[in-house]
Amino acid sequence: MxxxxxxxxxxxxxxxxxGEVKSVDVVKAIFDRIEATDDKIxxxxSLNKEKALEAAAAVDEKIAKGEKVGALAGVPxxxxxxxxxxxxxxxxxxxxxxxxxxIYDATVVTKLKEADAIIIGKTNMDEFAMGSSTKTSCFxxxxxxxDTTRVPGGSSGGSASAVAASQAFMALGSDTGGSIRQPASYCGIVGLKPTYGRVSRYGIMAFASSLDQIGxxxxxxxxxxxxxxxIAGMDDYDSTLEDVEVPDYTEALTGDVKGMKIGVPKEYFIEGIxxxxxxxxxxxxxxxxEMGAEIVDISLPHTKYAVSVYYILAPAEASSNLARFDGVRYGHRAADINGVDDLxxxxRSEGFGDEVKRRIMIGTYVLSxxxxxxxxxKAQQVRRLIKEDFxxxxxxxxxxxxxxAPGVAFRLDDKKTPIELYLEDxxxxxxxxxxxxxxxVPAGLAExxxxxxxxxxKAFGEADILRAGDAFERVRGEWKLPETY
Structure with a gap:
């Protein structure tokens, strides 16, 4: 095909x-696509072609035998x-x-495999998910x-660009301060950050544990x-999960938003947009x-403090989480060392990039x-006020x-300061x-x-926002991803 x-x-x-197509053929087509495009994107x-073809062959065999297959059977x-x-x-x-x-599978990986999805490889990202452009990657x-002169967003830019370039049918990312939604906007695809406690974080390399979420x-x-x-649901390995029933989210996609009350906060329509x-x-x-939703003007008065609060709390948690990377147990170890302090x-000086070092230093300072x-x-107190606004x-x-996001994807050669990059979220x-x-959800084009x-x-209200997003897709009109670069 x-x-x-x-x-x-x-x-x-x-x-x-x-039976119109075999999973093996789909996987081959995806790897051909990656080979043809990834030098530009x-x-x-890293790629797992051999493992992926083996997994696809196993799915095809299940289908041929009439055995039950998972919800993502054969999907790369x-x-x-x-x-x-x-x-x-x-x-x-x-x-x-x-x-x-x-040395183990993250819970989301286990769930994907149980659903017979085919994992094809790992995508590029800002180092330890710290960034808004995917430019802080060591690779x-x-x-x-x-537009290949522009960033895909971050920190999950590789996952976003892979889906936008049709190199994968879906991809997982992590969102600590917008790292799924912002690159989704920049790349013209759908990106969902679930409620904290809806999807297990077991097996994700922690940046800020009270904020990170896979989606x-x-x-x-x-x-x-x-x-x-x-991917949603309980997991014995993650104590932060809430025991809330997981609905069939596809059943929520009725296309009907009549009577829904949608709030529009004045604080999100600022001068910088x-x-x-x-x-x-x-x-x-x-x-x-026009679809029958009621639009209500609302206020979220503490929004103006959100960026400041985030860049105190997230670095504080990062400084703690990244303390484990010390050159002793795993990871990079410097040569020519003289004692444990030198090690x-x-x-850490050789292993971490500038942005990670910056956030570790900020975090260590605010915790001192x-x-x-x-x-x-004080930041935790204001965080509570932000939550109460919602x-x-x-x-x-x-x-x-x-x-x-306040703008569209910026250019790769834009010399943005760290503060300007922080404001992208x-x-x-x-x-x-x-x-x-x-x-x-992609809404249109600018520039x-x-x-x-x-x-x-609302918390655990994924079904509602999926319903509203799907309804918008139906009236927005056809949306084509780019074919050439």
């Missing part, structure tokens, strides 16, 4: 189940490089873990398939719902109004004696609509601080580049 890689995950799964840092899936999988390179795109291979730069990148909202059916981006979002609001200093109360404790808003509305960070689900509309839901 010509260009089978252009299909959605749901479509290719149906063709495999119907740079989505992947990519993983962000901070998710551990047995026997595969798992480095978080950091020199300090270069060459490390996983390479990843480019945006819509899917897909071509359509329906594919995101299909993926959530597989690009006019063309604002127009796309305004048009999306109007489409929801720590040289190994004399500054803990002034910064860390709780009050959800007394009036069913979900919240906002831009995903200004509209996504609050959902992480409050532990809420958010989805970015010839994709723009995502963001829907933020």
């Amino acid at each position: 010509d260009k089978i890689y252009d299909l959605t995950a749901f479509e290719v799964r149906e063709k495999i189940l119907a 740079g989505s992947f840092v 899936v990519a993983l962000k490089d901070n998710m551990v999988s047995y026997g595969d390179p798992s480095s978080s795109c950091s020199k300090i873990l270069e060459g490390y291979e996983g 390479k730069e990843t480019k945006n398939p819509w 899917p990148f897909t071509k359509t909202v329906k594919d995101a719902a299909l993926t959530m059916n597989v 690009k006019p063309e981006v604002k127009k796309v979002i305004d048009d999306a609001i109007e489409k929801y109004r 720590y200093i040289k190994s 004696a004399g500054f803990y109360d002034a910064y860390y404790r 709780e009050k808003a959800f007394e009036q509305v069913d979900m919240i609509l906002a831009p995903t 200004i509209f996504t960070i609050s959902a992480n601080l409050a532990g809420l689900p958010g989805i970015s 010839g580049m994709p723009v995502g509309v963001q829907l933020i839901g």
